[in-house]
Amino acid sequence: MAQVKERFVGQPVLRKEDPELLTGQARYIDNLSLPGMMWMAVVRSPFAHAGIKGIDTSSAKAMPGVLGVFTAADLEGEWGGPLPFVWPITEDIKVPVHWPLTKDRARFQGDGVAVVLAETRGQAEDAVEAVHVDWEPLAAVTDLEEAAKDEVVIHEDLGTNVVVHWSHGGGGDQSVFEMAPVKITERYVAPRLIPNAIEPRGCLADLNPAMGEFTLYSATQIPHIARVTLGGTCGIPESKLRIVAPDVGGGFGSKLNVYAEEALALALARRTKRPVKWIETRSENYLATIHGRGVIHDVEIAATEEGKILGFRVKELADMGAYYQLLTPGIPELGGWVYMGPYDVQAYWYEFTGIVTNATPTDAYRGAGRPEATYVLERAVDALARHLGKDPAEVRRINLVPPFGEAKPSVMGLNVDSGDYPATFERALELAGYDELRTEQAARRQRRDVKQLGIGLSSYIEMCGLAPSNILGALRYAAGGWDACTVQCLPDGKVVLKIGTSPHGQGHVTTWAQIAADTLGVTPDDVEVLHGDTSISPLGMDTYGSRSASVGQAALFHALEKIKEKARTLAAHELEVAEDDLEFEQGAFHVRGAPDKVRSITDLAVSAWHAHSVPAGFEPNLEATAVFDPPNFTWPAGTHVCVVEVDIQTGQAQVRAYIAVDDCGVVINPMIVDGQIHGGVTQGIAEALFEEAVYDAEGNLMTSTMTNYLVPSAVEVPSFQLDRRETPSTTNPMGVKGIGEAGTIAAPPAVVNAVIDAVSHLGVTHIEKPATPERVWSAIQGAKGGAA
């Protein structure tokens, strides 16, 4: 077969994933069913904190279609251990014990206390209503600072709600915080957020009794991690547990977890020898799936009178929720490495205290720690500019680290791979028309327009490509950070990739196929990409932390290198030349100086398969697996500009324009990269203006459905203006850095800075997110009052 000459990397190749998703043929978890399947529904605590004096399941058990009702006591023998928590970030961290069902006490609204199995979904949900729990309501605490007082202790065995303290340990000369001529201190309170993947969670557990093998289909981002950890919780050897992530309808971190329902479905499939299915409702999702953010920051910035930042010192309180989920206290720590942002800062300090509350556990939500860091840094830089009476662009400009092409140490102690922060910064300002916007702003101020203009900047750096295994080990994370890929060149000219990452909207099937196509001289359509099934691709660390391209595609790169080397041996044998006499170009070897003497990879796949004439010691078939463990993180960066109009009579802010200039390293597919930015920025705008999970004093989640938790629609966001600058990463051979989280990292401060900027001439210096009309209006009134 002739090799394909077209190049696909860097092109906006349309997605291979789309046809089934566009025609209603997708295999989302709720579309799967198995013969004999039962439905599971969970009885959840209506109280944020309550003792359980007894559970009467008799009426529920008598209801039509009900096959069983199980409490924590009924399932005690099923567990090999509690639900997984894999990141004990300090030696003395206090770890709340977290079982799939709670036995004596519910610790957040939504804590599971029993499960029902029934023939139909409706019967299971009806029976949940008939389970009678004798509750003893207890005082609840959801406020972080109140919880830290330990007036209500949530886990009696721990004796305190203050469960962990972690410090970065500092970098640079800490004396600047005392000696600097300018010192700014700020406090920022960030609410909890609900991730809201449009597909709720769900799972389907199946037991093959003859083999003692379990299959769990789950709407998860992490089939491989789930396999190891659920095996432990359920007492199932990993070798007997297969996890399948079918088509997954978004994650944003909320499916980067291992949940009680997955363990319960497996245990009940084992108990009943029938398949067990559970599908989360949206209201249930708001209680039972992790929340994000929920932090309070005290920030100090030390600077010169000219606005040169000398040091950045941060103390954070972080809401853990009622228990740890998979990574909970690790999330603030992840942010702990990027509080210097893209700035040349001499001194750095970060520490956080984790606090247990009577609320849904928190964990990774798109960006995971890094949006928290970027938000407070970029807010504080604007505060510094206001304090000095300088333009916020000017303060940023004089502090940006100059361009660098090789990895170099940063004040926080890790090496940053490469970057050109001034390039993205200047391009963003140029695209936005920054100077014209300032002129327009001045005119509107002078005219005392009802709608005032605000311009917000956010320059960010991310820490992505999770992660070098040795660093994870040093940070006490239980697993490694490598990923894997197997390449099989089939005799029919097609290629199969078995990948260890697990996409849920990111387009891995397309981008992996682009890379393989370029190397192997085929088209992306010739490449089948298999993922999300631990039996098909047993090696993998899944998808989160903008790691899939920079770790997973690097594994693909190395597997392709192995294929090339193997094929080279065979080509030399067939062409009767030395291997060194061969040149490789886009899927084919030809003899140097004799371009007609050619063997393509697809030809060689045939001869490697039939193996009729191969060199001595040649292992038949063109197949290779590579595992890549990154030597460093990757460090995408960029600058975003948000332009808002704020109605000073109502406090309503409307985003008029949004400009994002990002550097995610080498781009495999610009169309997909742009899509990641669009979605991330929209989530960031939502965080800045609309979204907030609110609990009342009793610990009831007040924003309990999509009707009062404001996920934005198309009306609330604009179209976006994007551009890129490309500084290849030095961490991986592809030069890629990652783009999945840039939007949620960069956008919230850009938007809130813009809102404050719109009303700063009225004396407003601070508005918490979300900058709702009420908050903005109150800030304006407060500033007026202060001036009077």
Add this chain to the structure above:
Amino acid sequence: MHVGVTVNGERREADVEPRTLLVYFLRETIGLTGTNVGCDTSSCGACTVLVDGESVKSCTMLALQADGRDITTIEGMASDGQLHPLQEAFHRNHGLQCGYCTPGMIMAAASYLKENPRPTEEEVREALEGNLCRCTGYHNIVKSILDAAGRMSGATT
């Protein structure tokens, strides 16, 4: 109780519990799982289908209320192996990522473009107010619908 409807041109009949929502009739009774469920408050629009040509959130309607009516789901949009122009436009413009909201978006857009074949960007955004997407930031969904509108109205004039 007995329900008889036409779904994607085919007559479908079944006995259902009176409380059965149209979306569960489609998904579970007759096995058309292309219509997704994303919430329980009629907020997200993932379950949007056409009833007598107009978009309806199929979680807001009982199967019994659909008795005798003509329903189109995402499975009925392509014909003779040819994707509907909206499906093509979503593909061409990367108007979907995880795909979960996509069937509802396409059905809502199909209904809207019948009312307003040449909408502005702002009008498309208003029309999509009842359909939530968490992946795309709507940018490419809006672009897809404007692209499809251009091609569809071009084809009919």
